[in-house]
Amino acid sequence: MLSLRSRSLINKPTIVTLGDPSGIGPEVFLKAIEDPKLKQYLSKIILVSSPKVIESSLLALNVKQKINLISDIKNAQPDSINLINVDGCKDFILGTPTANNSEFIIKCLSTAADLAFKNSSCLVTGPLNKSIIQSHIQNFTGHTEFLKDRFNSNEVLMFMTNGNLHLGITTTHIPLKDVSNRISKDLIKNKYKLLHNGLLDIFKLESPKIAVLGINPHAGEFGTIGDEEQNIIVPAIEELQHEGYDANGPTSADTVFTNTKYDAVLSMYHDQALPVLKTIDFHKTVNITLGLPFLRISVDHGTAEDIAKNYSANYESMMEALLISVARNEA
Numbered sequence: 001m002l003s004l005r006s007r008s009l010i011n012k013p014t015i016v017t018l019g020d021p022s023g024i025g026p027e028v029f030l031k032a033i034e035d036p037k038l039k040q041y042l043s044k045i046i047l048v049s050s051p052k053v054i055e056s057s058l059l060a061l062n063v064k065q066k067i068n069l070i071s072d073i074k075n076a077q078p079d080s081i082n083l084i085n086v087d088g089c090k091d092f093i094l095g096t097p098t099a100n101n102s103e104f105i106i107k108c109l110s111t112a113a114d115l116a117f118k119n120s121s122c123l124v125t126g127p128l129n130k131s132i133i134q135s136h137i138q139n140f141t142g143h144t145e146f147l148k149d150r151f152n153s154n155e156v157l158m159f160m161t162n163g164n165l166h167l168g169i170t171t172t173h174i175p176l177k178d179v180s181n182r183i184s185k186d187l188i189k190n191k192y193k194l195l196h197n198g199l200l201d202i203f204k205l206e207s208p209k210i211a212v213l214g215i216n217p218h219a220g221e222f223g224t225i226g227d228e229e230q231n232i233i234v235p236a237i238e239e240l241q242h243e244g245y246d247a248n249g250p251t252s253a254d255t256v257f258t259n260t261k262y263d264a265v266l267s268m269y270h271d272q273a274l275p276v277l278k279t280i281d282f283h284k285t286v287n288i289t290l291g292l293p294f295l296r297i298s299v300d301h302g303t304a305e306d307i308a309k310n311y312s313a314n315y316e317s318m319m320e321a322l323l324i325s326v327a328r329n330e331a
Contacts, residue, residue, distance in 0.1 A: 012329040018126040023303025024313040025126030031315035043078040048112035050089040094308040102136035122325035156291035157194035162281040166264035168195035188236035208263040212249035219250040283316040
């Protein structure tokens with residue numbers, strides 16, 4: 001996805017959380033750091049968790065890394081899993097999530113996010129079970145919304161990528177019936193600009209050409225299938241064009257992915273574009289939150305409790321998330 005430059009030192013640390021200890025987060029993290037592409041960067045990968053979360057996985061996967069407990073990132077070692085301890089982890093069983101650890105999971109996330117903010121670094125997050133977290137935080141809808149609120153960000157964007165196909169999602173975890181009322185000209189413009197800037201910052205794409213999707217079939221067919229395109233999306237695109245952005249559309253979602261002239265696509269809702277991305281390359285897809293005071297990068301899969309006991313999870317998404325972070329921190 002992104003190539004790492006040949007350097008022995010990295011300017012900033014990568015801060016990592018594992019998500020739910022009952023899921024595959026610990027497994028995919030350990031598999032990723034054992035990969036030769038990442039193993040040389042262990043001194044700049046800081047895990048925020050409890051030793052008990054990864055000890056059984058170390059044994060099961062036959063990973064020979066020792067755990068280096070630290071309180072300061074300056075004390076990280078190159079041959080260890082450098083871990084900042086968070087207390088409060090209750091006993092857990094792989095594949096059986098429990099609300100008993102919801103407070104611990106959020107404490108890890110909050111501690112790690114604060115470290116990323118303090119060090120102007122990247123935060124890499126493992127998967128959590130939203131229904132479990134809701135026992136601790138009412139109406140919890142995910143990492144993106146939680147971090148937006150924690151850092152009082154005006155606007156954030158869910159940016160999904162597999163390195164070749166780049167997607168911005170205008171509305172995220174809301175019912176489909178609410179999408180039409182939620183989108184607005186200003187919202188589309190703000191999300192578009194976050195996507196544009198993310199493409200420049202992370203992938204160094206100058207003057208990216210971005211397709212803006214309609215919300216209705218065939219992008220509304222000039223108002224014959226809904227009026228959101230004419231009333232909301234077209235005015236947003238026209239204003240973006242006037243400001244100098246290469247905004248295109250509204251484009252129909254059923255054909256846009258056959259057109260290779262676009263650098264990225266801005267969709268109106270969650271399931272409008274994500275099935276295409278995940279079908280093309282599920283394992284290497286990552287979820288990036290743009291608009292926070294630091295870059296947050298996440299695996300694009302859930303806790304997968306059904307396979308957690310088997311230690312058979314694919315770790316490519318975690319590896320890609322860590323590779324993006326390491327490369328970004330070197331810049």
